[in-house]
Amino acid sequence: MKEILEIIESNPKMQPKEIATMTGLTEAQVASKIREMEQNGIIRKYKTVIDWEKAGEEYVYAIIELKVILRSRTGYDAIAERIAKFPEVVSVRLISGGHDLSLTVRGRSMKEVAFFVAEKIATLEQVQGTVTHFVLRTYKQDGDILFEKERSERLAVSP
Amino acid sequence: MSGKFVATNVRNIPPSGIRKFFDLVLEMEGVISLGVGEPDFVTPWHIREACIYSLEKGFTSYTSNYGLLELREWISKSYKKDYGVDYSPRSQILVTTGVSEAADLAFRAVINPGDEVIIPEPCYVSYKPSVSLAGGKPVPVPTYRENEFRVTSDQIEKSITKKTKALVLSYPNNPTGAILRRKDLEEIADVVNENDLMVISDEVYGKLTYDGAHTCFSSISGMKERSIILNGFSKSHAMTGLRIGFAIGSEELIASMTKIHQYAMLCAPITAQMGAIEALKNGNGEMEKMIKEYNRRRRLIVDGFNKLGLDCFEPMGAFYAFPSIKSTGLTSEEFARRLLKEEKVAVVPGDVFGECGAGHLRCSYATSREQLIEALSRIEAFLNKL
Numbered sequence: 001m002k003e004i005l006e007i008i009e010s011n012p013k014m015q016p017k018e019i020a021t022m023t024g025l026t027e028a029q030v031a032s033k034i035r036e037m038e039q040n041g042i043i044r045k046y047k048t049v050i051d052w053e054k055a056g057e058e059y060v061y062a063i064i065e066l067k068v069i070l071r072s073r074t075g076y077d078a079i080a081e082r083i084a085k086f087p088e089v090v091s092v093r094l095i096s097g098g099h100d101l102s103l104t105v106r107g108r109s110m111k112e113v114a115f116f117v118a119e120k121i122a123t124l125e126q127v128q129g130t131v132t133h134f135v136l137r138t139y140k141q142d143g144d145i146l147f148e149k150e151r152s153e154r155l156a157v158s159p
Numbered sequence: 160m161s162g163k164f165v166a167t168n169v170r171n172i173p174p175s176g177i178r179k180f181f182d183l184v185l186e187m188e189g190v191i192s193l194g195v196g197e198p199d200f201v202t203p204w205h206i207r208e209a210c211i212y213s214l215e216k217g218f219t220s221y222t223s224n225y226g227l228l229e230l231r232e233w234i235s236k237s238y239k240k241d242y243g244v245d246y247s248p249r250s251q252i253l254v255t256t257g258v259s260e261a262a263d264l265a266f267r268a269v270i271n272p273g274d275e276v277i278i279p280e281p282c283y284v285s286y287k288p289s290v291s292l293a294g295g296k297p298v299p300v301p302t303y304r305e306n307e308f309r310v311t312s313d314q315i316e317k318s319i320t321k322k323t324k325a326l327v328l329s330y331p332n333n334p335t336g337a338i339l340r341r342k343d344l345e346e347i348a349d350v351v352n353e354n355d356l357m358v359i360s361d362e363v364y365g366k367l368t369y370d371g372a373h374t375c376f377s378s379i380s381g382m383k384e385r386s387i388i389l390n391g392f393s394k395s396h397a398m399t400g401l402r403i404g405f406a407i408g409s410e411e412l413i414a415s416m417t418k419i420h421q422y423a424m425l426c427a428p429i430t431a432q433m434g435a436i437e438a439l440k441n442g443n444g445e446m447e448k449m450i451k452e453y454n455r456r457r458r459l460i461v462d463g464f465n466k467l468g469l470d471c472f473e474p475m476g477a478f479y480a481f482p483s484i485k486s487t488g489l490t491s492e493e494f495a496r497r498l499l500k501e502e503k504v505a506v507v508p509g510d511v512f513g514e515c516g517a518g519h520l521r522c523s524y525a526t527s528r529e530q531l532i533e534a535l536s537r538i539e540a541f542l543n544k545l
Contacts, residue, residue: 022454
């Protein structure tokens, strides 16, 4: 199972037939294992890593740190869940240190992101304060280094 | 006109069959190459960073002829841990500029003029010329698909003459991917003992095995005194261009190799030595990831060839598949040449590695899965046209 996950982690387009050959399982076994893992949520979803900038689309990202005051009976999970429901919010994490929650927010412009934070996040009752860091440039994302790919300098034929 | 100055034994060395192919490939674009004898991974970053850091700190001097003591200590430790063999870091380990240098030193250190050296083929291309240059006589012994490209103790015994001095073993094998198991090695060790031979065992692919761990030849009882083990970092840690290898053996043999090394090379480059220390200290995780990936590709390519009707022995080590193309009626060279011209896939003809490799191709699977799949479909197209 781990073997299958490792194979499709880097390339979800690998076909069950090829995975079967690589693992020594049958094609049917691989297909049913994958289906099972999709159903029980081990495989959450298949995603495409896109360089939007290269595609000519502009997006602005910001990391928002929140200080939260917990009310009785509802913990961090409740406020985190509310915040996570906004589609503008790309990630929500509980963190240690000077703040409680760290969000990543995506918008079309700095203004859009700033308004979103001011209107939707800062106004939440439990949120005591926010610090917004706009992302100037992303160098590595989801394990993918966004610099020019290292080119192999191997000779085409060698002993 | 200056050709007349070239020494006879150098002139007598035939040109490399691989070189010829290399020139052909250079002229073409869009080639998928299965002809490469090195990993497609770049050296793991932590190792590269150790090299950079060593330069920043000013480690640019000579080292001991034997190599940095710290590196030799790590090599000693890893051999103890991996294979249960004990080598003293102070006197039984020599760090060399790649395994090629180590092999050359070993031959020069033990061969007297006219001594015979038994070399099972197919094998890496350097042994025969190195033995010749050292004044010895290479005695090739063919191995075949029927016996999983393993050399047998019988075959070795039959090739022994009064002049036989040494035996070369190179398992896991380039180009076939064959391995020898402990039992095979024990039988060979008996013959070695009875005939008072010594063994030069090139185990550079020792970390790349897919069905159980490699057995180091000197871990066979009585063989430590009779063998020189060669190994390096090129294949296991994707460090080919850094040129770093080593030889381990008895004090007398290592000292004699070091005599030549100190005048020919002085020491291995210090930057690469620093990288090698890091590789042994912290490199296991990255290495295991690479081995796992090779194993997946290995299954992909072997299955692919067999489905195409090209009988392919299941390689148990290294990163080469060695399919037979005898069913096509073409020679290895014709097949490789036409495959390159017509479908732009580069492979190496099997007879480059010894006559008995004829009718086979060496196909390296140290290339991405996507490229392997594409290469297989191009080979299928080629076969359909025949």
